[in-house]
Amino acid sequence: MTRASLDKQPHEVASMFDGVAANYDLTNDVLSLGQDRRWRKEVAKAVGARPAEKVLDLAAGTGTSSLPFTRTGAYVVPCDFSLGMLREGKKRHPWLPLTAGDATKLPFRDGVFDAVTISFGLRNVQDTDGALRELHRVTRPGGRVVICEFSHPTWAPFRTVYEEYLMRALPPVARAVSSNPDAYVYLAESIQSWPEQAELARLLQKAGWSKVAWRNLSGGVVALHRATKPQ
Template sequence: MTRASLDKQPHEVASMFDRVAANYDLTNDVLSLGQDRVWRKEVAKAVDARPGQKVLDLAAGTATSSLPFAATGAYVVPCDFSLGMLMEGKRRNSWLPLTAGDATKLPFKDDVFDTVTISFGLRNVQDTDAALRELYRVTKPGGQVVICEFSQPTWAPLRTVYTEYLMRALPPVARAVSSNPDAYVYLAESIRAWPDQPALAGLLQKAGWSKVAWRNLSGGIVALHRGTKA
């Protein structure tokens, strides 16, 4: 098994990410045409981490996404269920408290974190509702969630071009730069099957989050959702 299927069996998804860990960040940079760096900056602004705050970075992979939060003086916990990703992250950033954990059964107590965030990982969780409830559980009252995820372009011509890129251009590019190109076929399929912006906002509200809102990035290719724990 070199790729997961859309039923997102946890062992298949974890195994798939284990295989791409070494070149994951480079591959994402190439496939997104460098836009992933812009998206990470927007996430950092939304999280607005402060010294002394506790931040959970779920689906952190190699912990590249955690570095901007740590740079502010916040205490950041990168968490992922791919041991391959965590091992690569530990090799690069041994000082960070990388933690193995399943998004639907987080290994943390209630009301621990000031901010919980997940970038491009919620789409890979088998039970989205359970993950959103778990994020809510481990967040302090008054804390926030920040979710960065692929979404649906709002402009029809861009949506058409983007869909063509996902299904036609992305696989051959992935074959050129990735150690497991089949994983990026799953990537394209999972993006197409993912809820749009209003639908994800509805799932957040269902899980208990209030003041839910989103902002489109790159014309809606990516959306930044936020919510607050009352």
């Protein structure tokens, strides 16, 4: 299995990410033209982790996304269901408490985290509603969620150019820099099929989150959603 299909069978998605773990961070940097570093800085600001807070970083991959939270003095749990990603992360960051876990069946008790976040991983979960409910379950009352995910540009001409890049330019670039370019064809397709910004906000509300808001980054290429668990 070299790539997952859009029905997002968990074993297919995990296997696909296992296969790209070694070069995943570098490949993302190249394919996003360096924008992923800016996006992750915005995530760190939105989460606003503080010393001694407990933060769940879901779909953390190799743990690179967790590092900004650790620098604040928060206790961060990077969690991912790709064992290949976690093994690579353990080589790079042996001190991180990397944890294997399925987004729809998280291995944590109720209300344990002050903040939960997931970047560029929610669209790869088979049951989006189930994942949002699980994030809600493991967050304390008054706690917060931050979701950073590829979305849809709001300006029509730019949207057309962006979609052309996804389906025409991205695969050749991926072939040059990735160990599994077919995986990035799936990732492009999954971006195109992902809900619009307002629809994801509605799913958050449906899962029990309140004060739902979002803002677009890079013209809507990425959307940053925030919400709070009611007291």
